[in-house]
Amino acid sequence: MSKISELAVIEDGAVIGKDVEIAPFCFISSEATIGDGTTIAQNSCVYGKTTIGKNNRIFSHAVIGSIPQDLKFNGEDVELIIGDDNTIREFTLFNPGTKGGGGKTIIGNHNLFMGYVHLGHDVIIGNHCILANAATLAGHVELGDYVVVGGMTPIHQFVHIGDYAMIGGASALAQDVPPFCMAEGNRATLRGLNLTGLRRNIQREDINALKSAYRELFESGKPLKDVASQLLESTKSRHVIDLCNFIIKTKRGIPFERKGV
Incomplete structure (x- = not known):
């Protein structure tokens, strides 16, 4: 049975699932969909065409789905889609998409967004990510799975x-960070592999293959995309393949200190 406070404002047309809890002084828009088992704490607002999946925990004063902070936005039909089992802490701000970015901001499952996190328009977040306090993502940023972003970044x-x-805390990131890597600093540069995260999720032989590939890519002094292409021809590791394909496809470049320069 859903527990919805009489002091919450829920517009006609909103779709509320089973066992949903909505605390006092919340606002839910007419176009919103709230999935089963989701809890929304006091003073939180869900605006616009926002779809929230099952078993999400939204803490107080979160602002979900308010219009993009983009001067080009002119009231187009845009949306925010949030998956299942996410934890969204206090004073977070999530914006929907824009016409220029496909119209959708998409968040996966099992993510933790700590206090004051901002997700800009057209952001795409994978699964099992952790964004620490006051991490700020501008428009069109894309995160894969199991990404960690430190606070104030x-x-x-x-x-x-x-x-x-x-990505280390108090960093400022302006370029792409390949899978399995760790970056830190202002401006952030690669500092090596994210070995702690890898040891929790990947077999030792795969980590060893990534170590070898990392040295060849970033410490040999050779042209980065040339090395990535060569490794693709010789490696059998799917993780190294993912790393090399990312590097070849990057549009913003990879932030690393080039040897011999």
């Missing part, structure tokens, strides 16, 4: 971060 528009990557 801003990420530039259109940056892509691969699976299992980690």
Whole structure:
């Protein structure tokens, strides 16, 4: 049975699932859909065409689905889609998409967004990510699965971060970070592999293959995309293949210190 406070404002047309809890002084728009088992704490607002999946926990004063902070936005039909089992802490701000970015901001499952996290328009978040307090993602940023972003870290528009990557706290990231890697600093540069995260999820032989590939890619002094292409021809590791394909496809470049320069 849903527990919805009489002091919450829920517009006609909103779709509320089973066992949903909505605390006092919340606002739910007419176009919103709230999945089964989701809880929304006091003073939180869900605006616009926002779909929230099952068993999400939304803490107080979260603002979900308010219009994009984009001067080009002119009231187009856009939306925010949130998956299942996410934890969204206090004073977070999630914006929907824009016409120029496909119209959708998409968040996966089992993510943790700590206090004051901001997700800009057209952001895409994978699964099992952790964004620490006041991490700030500009428009069109894309995160893979199992990404960790440290607190107080801003990420530039259109940056892509691969699976299992980690960005240190109080960094400022303006370029793409390949999967399995760790970046830190202002401006952030690669510091090595995210070994702690890898050891939790990947077999030792795969980690060894990634170590070898990392040295060849970033410590040999050779042209990065040339090395990635060569490794693709010789490796059998799917993780190295993912790493090399990411590097070849990057549009913003990879932030690393080039040897011999």
